[in-house]
Amino acid sequence: MPSPIVSDDAYDALPEHPCGTAVLLLAGSSGRLESARADLLSRRGARVRAIRWFGGIGQRPTAHEVPIELFIDQIELLRRDHDRVAIFGTSFGAEAALVTATTVEVDATIAVSPSSVVWSGLAEGRWSSHWTLGGSALPSVAFDPAWTPTTDPPEYLSLYSSSLTLDPALTEVASIPVERLSGDLLLIAGGDDRVWPSAAFATAIAERRRAHGSRTTVVLHPDAGHRLLLPGEIPAAGGVNMARGGTPSADAELGMRAWPEISRILDLNPD
Structure with a gap:
């Protein structure tokens, strides 16, 4: 397999036998470059750009x-x-990934532990949306000011x-x-996610699309948590200190269920 191209904020995994699909790969709140997952997909023929x-x-x-x-430019x-271009977050x-796929054409979107809404974020003591478009903050759900954690590490x-x-x-x-999302959509979630209700979010997304005549593939596992383990992956370390739910075995079982659908939606080369 060709050597990856690595910079401070991007990791480009280049396949030896291209399948024709390029993937923009996005991590979550850890902010990491998903290099191992990029290599996994590249071994099956995808050209993958993981970005910070x-x-x-x-x-x-x-x-x-x-x-x-930022994401639209990478897609283009x-x-x-x-x-074929896909976004995987x-x-x-x-x-x-979901917001981006509603604003620019993509052939496939994969959302692991997704949200059905835009959330607020904090910087320099000021709350606002996670995302802007055209310089304007997108509408976002604010956090409950009365909430306090009751566990250590906290369950959110x-x-x-x-x-x-x-x-409401x-x-x-x-x-x-x-x-509005174009192309295929795959949602993957664990029923024991202790970060946010990703399985309920996945169901809400699928129902909203069904009401508009669009099909969605949803892969769930009742005992998996917030982090997906695809075949060959090892549990990630680090990231924000929080309870994520699941177990390595359940998270891996979710990955086994999801892998055939990931391979299909990305049109990966067979094993």
Whole structure:
């Protein structure tokens, strides 16, 4: 396999036998470059660009008012040399992937531990949306100010769940318009996610798209948590200190269920 091209804020995995699909790969709140996952997909023929989308050179310091244009530009660059372009994100990265796919044409979107709404982020003592588009902050769900953690490390599931009910009208406005999403959509979530209710979010996304005549593939596992383990991957270390739920075995079982659908939607080469 050709050697990857590595820079401070990007990791480009180049396949030996291209399948014709290019993938923009986005991590979540860890801010890491998903190099191992990029290599995994590249071994099956995908050309993968994993990028850092906050905390990097010239980027926003946190997941707060990040321009969606950052992802759109990457999609358009990959489109120049590839017939099929996909975006693959996890957690906050899944939120970014879904929003991006409603604003620019992609052939496939994969969202792991997704959100059905846009959330608020914090920087320099100021709350605002995770994302901007055209210089304006997208509508976002604010957090419940009365919430306090009751576990160590904290489980944020109850924070996200209670925040959704504070202002139903705002929650609706902040819902990602997934009916606009072009191409195939694959959602992957664990029923024991202790970060946010990703399985419920996945169901809500699929139902919204079904109401508009669009099909969605959803892969769930009742005992998996927030982090997906694909075949050959090892549990990630580091990231924000929080409870994520699941177990390595359940997270890997979710990965085994999801892998055939990932291979299909990305049109990967057979094993």
